[in-house]
Amino acid sequence: MSRIVYVNGQYMPEEEAKVSIFDRGFLMADAVYEVTSVLGGKLLDFAGHAARLKRSLSELDMASPCTEEELLAIHRELVAKNAIDEGMIYLQVTRGNPGDRDFAFPGPDVKPTLVLFTQSKPGLADNPTAKTGIRVISLEDIRWGRRDIKTVQLLYPSMAKMMAKQAGADDAWMVEDGKVTEGTSNNAYIVKGGKIITRNLSNDILHGITRAAVLRFAREAQMEVEERAFTIDEAKAADEAFFTSASAFVMPVVEVDGTAVGSGKPGPIAARLREIYIDESLKTAI
Numbered sequence: 285m286s287r288i289v290y291v292n293g294q295y296m297p298e299e300e301a302k303v304s305i306f307d308r309g310f311l312m313a314d315a316v317y318e319v320t321s322v323l324g325g326k327l328l329d330f331a332g333h334a335a336r337l338k339r340s341l342s343e344l345d346m347a348s349p350c351t352e353e354e355l356l357a358i359h360r361e362l363v364a365k366n367a368i369d370e371g372m373i374y375l376q377v378t379r380g381n382p383g384d385r386d387f388a389f390p391g392p393d394v395k396p397t398l399v400l401f402t403q404s405k406p407g408l409a410d411n412p413t414a415k416t417g418i419r420v421i422s423l424e425d426i427r428w429g430r431r432d433i434k435t436v437q438l439l440y441p442s443m444a445k446m447m448a449k450q451a452g453a454d455d456a457w458m459v460e461d462g463k464v465t466e467g468t469s470n471n472a473y474i475v476k477g478g479k480i481i482t483r484n485l486s487n488d489i490l491h492g493i494t495r496a497a498v499l500r501f502a503r504e505a506q507m508e509v510e511e512r513a514f515t516i517d518e519a520k521a522a523d524e525a526f527f528t529s530a531s532a533f534v535m536p537v538v539e540v541d542g543t544a545v546g547s548g549k550p551g552p553i554a555a556r557l558r559e560i561y562i563d564e565s566l567k568t569a570i
């Protein structure tokens with residue numbers, strides 16, 4: 285079934301949606317994005333995603349295409365028009381179409397391009413993979429130095445995902461200076477002696493919206509949290525490992541570079557955090 289998508293102020297069938305070949309998102313990956321999950325037809329942590337979008341735009345000196353209220357209205361309209369019960373809303377803002385290719389940023393007369401579309405994923409909350417866990421391999425992190433900005437420069441993460449698949453795994457955890465930065469599209473965690481360990485925020489990783497919520501809920505539940513970088517050897521020797529993202533929530537990792545983590549099965553802390561995250565996020569979903 286064809287989706288109704290949003291492009292620059294208009295809702296239309298996906299077949300009719302067009303962006304110029306001169307758009308800087310297409311030519312230069314000069315664009316940022318957000319992915320917001322939908323459960324029960326409602327948006328999870330919309331305010332968090334809107335705040336990060338604003339920050340990404342500001343760090344790149346890119347104009348905002350509309351207000352947060354307008355963005356919320358577009359998200360809701362797309363959920364309604366496409367009857368999304370469980371799934372995601374993808375949003376992308378590019379620096380727009382200057383009508384030619386030029387490295388210099390265009391002037392303020394060039395308006396940003398705004399595109400949104402839905403991805404229906406029935407069973408998102410009851411994802412069976414959360415019961416079995418996933419396997420990761422480690423790879424050198426060769427991405428750029430501003431990973432805190434959510435740009436569409438996703439070529440290396442895509443290549444890393446393919447290298448993981450070729451190695452018989454599901455995903456890759458990237459490593460820089462001997463320490464795990466993050467997953468291809470998620471934040472990475474280990475659990476040791478009851479303590480949840482995840483890399484501290486910096487320009488080295490994306491400031492995950494799910495990460496922020498999960499750490500808040502963990503602390504509220506009196507779980508111990510330590511924000512610091514960890515090595516692949518620590519991950520192999522951990523009691524549990526998991527990752528978080530807006531679309532996967534909390535996902536157990538049961539194998540790192542061929543070594544079983546803990547029992548080799550999803551651990552109790554990851555399972556509990558997944559449950560708390562879904563329950564608590566649903567309470568504030570809009």
Ligand code: PMP
Nearest residue numbers: 469470471490492493494529530
């Ligand atoms: N790190 C990277 C590199 C990502 O691409 C993502 C998901 N887009 C995340 C972390 C998780 O962020 P969030 O919880 O906001 O989805």
